[in-house]
Amino acid sequence: MGNKLHIVSLGCTKNLVDTEVMMGKLQNFTLTDNQEEADVIIVNTCGFIDAAKQESINTVLNLHDSRKEDSVLVMAGCLSERYKEELSKDMPEVDIFTGVGDYDKIDELLVEKKSRFSEAVYLIDGAERVVTGSTYHAYIKLSEGCNQTCSFCAIPSFKGKLNSRTLDSIAKEVEGLVAKGYWDFSFVSQDSSSFLRDQNVKDGLSLLIQRIELIEGVKSARILYLYPSTTTISLLKNIAKSEIFHNYFDMPIQHINDDMLKLMKRGFGKKQTLELLEFMRALPNSFVRTSFIVGHPQESQEMFDEMCEFAANFGFDRINVFAYSDEETTPAHEMNEKIPAKVINKRAEILGKIASKCMEKSLKNELGKEVKIVIDGESEEHEYLLSAKELIWAPEIDGEIYVNDRTSDEELAFGKIYRAKITDILGNILTATVENA
Numbered sequence: 001m002g003n004k005l006h007i008v009s010l011g012c013t014k015n016l017v018d019t020e021v022m023m024g025k026l027q028n029f030t031l032t033d034n035q036e037e038a039d040v041i042i043v044n045t046c047g048f049i050d051a052a053k054q055e056s057i058n059t060v061l062n063l064h065d066s067r068k069e070d071s072v073l074v075m076a077g078c079l080s081e082r083y084k085e086e087l088s089k090d091m092p093e094v095d096i097f098t099g100v101g102d103y104d105k106i107d108e109l110l111v112e113k114k115s116r117f118s119e120a121v122y123l124i125d126g127a128e129r130v131v132t133g134s135t136y137h138a139y140i141k142l143s144e145g146c147n148q149t150c151s152f153c154a155i156p157s158f159k160g161k162l163n164s165r166t167l168d169s170i171a172k173e174v175e176g177l178v179a180k181g182y183w184d185f186s187f188v189s190q191d192s193s194s195f196l197r198d199q200n201v202k203d204g205l206s207l208l209i210q211r212i213e214l215i216e217g218v219k220s221a222r223i224l225y226l227y228p229s230t231t232t233i234s235l236l237k238n239i240a241k242s243e244i245f246h247n248y249f250d251m252p253i254q255h256i257n258d259d260m261l262k263l264m265k266r267g268f269g270k271k272q273t274l275e276l277l278e279f280m281r282a283l284p285n286s287f288v289r290t291s292f293i294v295g296h297p298q299e300s301q302e303m304f305d306e307m308c309e310f311a312a313n314f315g316f317d318r319i320n321v322f323a324y325s326d327e328e329t330t331p332a333h334e335m336n337e338k339i340p341a342k343v344i345n346k347r348a349e350i351l352g353k354i355a356s357k358c359m360e361k362s363l364k365n366e367l368g369k370e371v372k373i374v375i376d377g378e379s380e381e382h383e384y385l386l387s388a389k390e391l392i393w394a395p396e397i398d399g400e401i402y403v404n405d406r407t408s409d410e411e412l413a414f415g416k417i418y419r420a421k422i423t424d425i426l427g428n429i430l431t432a433t434v435e436n437a
């Protein structure tokens with residue numbers, strides 16, 4: 001077997017970490033963007049909702065169509081795990097199937113050329129990974145699996161129960177990455193605010209903040225995927241007190257109508273949601289991101305209107321909108337009064353427009369402000385424009401800034417923090433002048 005590797009990571013940032021673990025195990029390979037010359041092709045799939053599942057299958061089949069004869073095609077990850085029986089029968093194009101339990105054994109699977117689905121869900125603990133996409137930022141996984149029982153979600157069925165890493169394991173990984181020059185970290189999991197609750201520790205994230213703050217070289221951090229019923233005001237206060245962790249609040253609430261939240265088995269109501277969100281919003285320089293699902297079974301027009309009005313007026317910085325996906329094995333799948341696809345798509349379009357307006361308003365609020373930014377590299381737009389993001393923003397999902405000017409002659413470096421003035425807005429991209437380092 002030659003040593004050219006083409007690897008594709010689909011789905012969420014948690015999946016990306018697992019892909020990076022596989023790359024860490026295959027460092028004897030040379031990475032290639034050209035699947036036609038690859039000896040090994042790996043697709044780390046996503047199995048969350050219909051659209052993601054379709055994308056995963058199409059990606060695997062397209063790569064199969066263009067791969068060279070004696071190459072090896074591996075289908076890994078959530079979709080492969082969730083439908084292991086069906087896929088091994090229906091997709092003869094794939095040479096090796098593996099799920100969510102063997103990322104750190106990928107090298108063995110390639111030698112054996114055999115599919116493998118280990119029982120236990122893999123949880124990174126000390127594996128050397130190849131961090132992708134940045135020279136200064138890395139995602140850090142807090143846990144695997146989830147103990148919540150949201151009506152629409154199949155993730156616990158293939159990722160299992162909440163299994164948190166230890167603080168030592170996380171701190172050791174961060175220290176190792178700092179030693180390699182990384183200084184900005186996004187902590188992710190399915191349900192971050194439940195971190196360590198499977199080890200009977202109630203305030204796991206507050207302990208994490210204290211521990212990470214002790215690591216010299218960590219300059220910036222944020223936590224994604226807070227779950228309302230396990231997010232407390234004392235946690236929010238600890239985030240606000242931190243010099244390192246930004247007032248960055250990513251809390252998918254999925255809906256705001258009390259009856260729908262009950263139907264969704266979210267374990268909290270409108271009142272508690274508002275208390276948490278208003279506390280977040282009131283914190284200085286806070287950034288509030290959320291997600292909504294439209295078209296869940298039994299969602300009435302009134303419930304939808306209530307959600308739209310709330311989304312439009314609360315003052316979110318960013319909103320993700322998901323169209324309900326009827327996932328077998330979930331409680332919602334068994335519910336009656338399903339919403340027709342045409343209505344679901346219409347509702348997603350309406351709420352999508354509201355989400356764009358919220359982002360536009362949030363970006364306009366930045367105009368004239370002096371903020372901390374980090375430059376990622378040359379923009380794809382124009383060689384004279386540098387691509388940056390606000391330091392508080394998470395990579396790739398919160399927006400881009402074009403740096404088109406600077407007040408000093410100093411050459412601007414990539415992956416470095418600068419103070420900059422936000423000067424203009426082009427569509428939903430801000431422009432900025434770097435003031436000084």
Ligand code: SF4
Pocket residue numbers: 146147148149150153154155156190191227
């Ligand atoms: S918190 Fe809910 S939506 Fe998220 S992974 Fe767990 S069950 Fe799924």
